[in-house]
Amino acid sequence: MRRDETSGSDAAGSGPLASDTPSGTGGYAIASRRGRGVTSSAGAIPLPLWLRAPAGLAVPLLGVTVRIPWSNVLALLATQEALDALRLSLITCVAATGVSLVIGLPLALVLSRTDSRAAGVARTLVTIPMVLPPVVAGLALLITFGRQGVVGRTMSGWGIEIGFTTVAVVVAQVFVSMPYLITSVEGALRAAGSGYEEVAATLGASPTYALRKVTLPLMLPAIASGSALTFARSLGEFGATITFAGSLQGTTRTLPLEIYQVRELDPDSALALALVLIVVAALTVGFTGWLSRSTVRRRGS
Numbered sequence: 575m576r577r578d579e580t581s582g583s584d585a586a587g588s589g590p591l592a593s594d595t596p597s598g599t600g601g602y603a604i605a606s607r608r609g610r611g612v613t614s615s616a617g618a619i620p621l622p623l624w625l626r627a628p629a630g631l632a633v634p635l636l637g638v639t640v641r642i643p644w645s646n647v648l649a650l651l652a653t654q655e656a657l658d659a660l661r662l663s664l665i666t667c668v669a670a671t672g673v674s675l676v677i678g679l680p681l682a683l684v685l686s687r688t689d690s691r692a693a694g695v696a697r698t699l700v701t702i703p704m705v706l707p708p709v710v711a712g713l714a715l716l717i718t719f720g721r722q723g724v725v726g727r728t729m730s731g732w733g734i735e736i737g738f739t740t741v742a743v744v745v746a747q748v749f750v751s752m753p754y755l756i757t758s759v760e761g762a763l764r765a766a767g768s769g770y771e772e773v774a775a776t777l778g779a780s781p782t783y784a785l786r787k788v789t790l791p792l793m794l795p796a797i798a799s800g801s802a803l804t805f806a807r808s809l810g811e812f813g814a815t816i817t818f819a820g821s822l823q824g825t826t827r828t829l830p831l832e833i834y835q836v837r838e839l840d841p842d843s844a845l846a847l848a849l850v851l852i853v854v855a856a857l858t859v860g861f862t863g864w865l866s867r868s869t870v871r872r873r874g875s
Contacts, residue, residue: 643845666747667747670808674751686764704754737818737819746815755803795865799861
């Protein structure tokens with residue numbers, strides 16, 4: 575009697591109803607075929623094919639790679655104008671990233687641990703440059719720190735000039751790129767919560783010790799990804815720079831400005847310089863994606 579029941583249950587488990595349920599790989603394969611979906615691995619949830627459509631956004635980048643004169647790339651990047659733009663971009667982007675870390679990290683920490691109305695206003699003001707047109711950002715900086723600006727007039731009387739100098743390039747880059755660092759770090763701190771700091775406080779740790787030994791290690795992945803985004807955004811800055819700092823070779827003409835300068839007279843040089851920006855952007859996106867995945871895996875384990 576038991577043998578019959580067992581064989582009957584086995585037959586029921588291998589029947590057509592069992593094959594239609596997504597309890598195993600076969601069930602998902604049937605669901606994928608019926609819905610014309612895409613599965614990344616065995617047992618994965620099927621996705622509709624139309625989700626592949628955004629991959630078409632990569633077509634313009636592929637078009638650039640097709641038109642680049644690969645045999646002359648090194649020679650095009652070795653011209654004096656290109657070297658000046660590369661050197662200036664590297665120096666200013668590193669400086670802008672450092673300034674953003676010094677100013678942005680404390681601000682992100684305060685915003686993540688405060689929910690007051692003043693913090694909400696500060697958060698809004700900090701994130702506005704992310705959506706503000708770059709030319710408007712440059713105009714705001716020029717009106718404020720230019721020679722005849724609100725603050726620049728006083729600074730000019732003291733012999734301090736910012737507009738149309740290398741310092742102006744750094745200021746413009748910090749203004750438009752620091753919000754990326756702040757939002758990355760603040761989001762990570764809010765997701766982590768303040769439980770670890772509270773435990774450290776109950777164990778007698780001072781606020782400075784808890785910040786150094788507990789909070790900063792939690793922030794490291796977000797700091798790394800935010801710094802990479804800040805550097806990449808600074809490297810690609812154009813509108814605010816040309817409005818506030820101008821385009822002087824060796825002084826304020828960064829890579830995007832050099833590309834704009836030579837795009838008509840020497841398109842091959844413009845494409846070679848554009849390749850540098852594309853490679854940096856790809857490395858930045860790849861690094862931040864890898865860092866996010868590794869952080870999730872560590873927390874999951």
